[in-house]
Amino acid sequence: MQRTRHSFPASVLKSIRDRKKQKAKAAPSEGTRPAGTLVASYNVHKCVGVDRKFDPERIGRVIREIGPDVIALQEADNRFGDRAGLLDLLRLELETGLVPVPVSGNGKGHGWHGNVLLFKRGIVRNVHQIKLPGLEPRGALVAEIDLDEKRTLRIIAAHLGLLRRSRSEQARVVLEIMNRPDEKPTLLLGDLNEWRLGNRSALNTLHTTFGPAPPAVPTFPSSLPLLSLDRIMANRHGMISTVEAHDTPLSRVASDHLPLTAFVRL
Secondary structure (H helix, E strand, O other): OHHHHHOOOHHHHHHHHHHHHOOOOOOOOOOOOOOOEEEEEEEOHHHEOOOOOEOHHHHHHHHHHHOOOEEEEEOOEOOOOOOOEOOOHHHHHHHHOOEEOOOOOOOOOOOEOOEEEEEOOOEEEEEEEEEEOOOOOEEEEEEEEEOOOOOEEEEEEEEOOOOHHHHHHHHHHHHHHOOOOOOOOEEEEEEOOOOOOOOOOHHHHHHHHHOOOOOOOOOEOOOOOOEOOEEEEEOOOOOEEEEEEOOOOOHHHHOOOOOEEEEEOO
């Protein structure tokens, strides 16, 4: 038994120990949460939970728990056919104040290749839909949002592929969006599907602009998160803080990913 336990990677054991100690928590209230803009990334798994039930309303309840100012969703549309959107965005707007960044040419879909970017306040100035290379249909949504008269934030909402070679190519396309590391404040939000480190990792490619990355936070699988597939990264040091998984009884069931949250200070 002793030998079997030590055969597990140290990161896996730490995640299990932390999970056992962790108490479920809801989103902090406006009066107690840290200063800044609350951003989140959430792979909603086509609104199918770990109990195999299709329940879009449950995903909406998780989003209400988080209370984000900006949130990037992945897998919010059907993957095949007419790629119809799966969430009731009008109801979500009434309940949270979040509205989708507009995209064009997507038929019945909410977003671009399942990527949806929602924001609570501000003005959208530019939106670009980027098709990412690879065997799977993947994309990125790039938007510039004037949060107020003085603050503009560029957001890249992306969902990278399952194949290592595709992820590396897709990471290079994301970097091409950035002209130089010191340009306007930019966030990369999404399911990057990358838990590996080293020279063959897509994260290593992204570090040239978005590194060093914040500490990895396990978000997958939601019932016992061991892998840090979801990321929130910035092109400026100290721009993001308090990166956490939104771990509640509801979020553990609603999708196979936990939402990832962070606070942004410009």
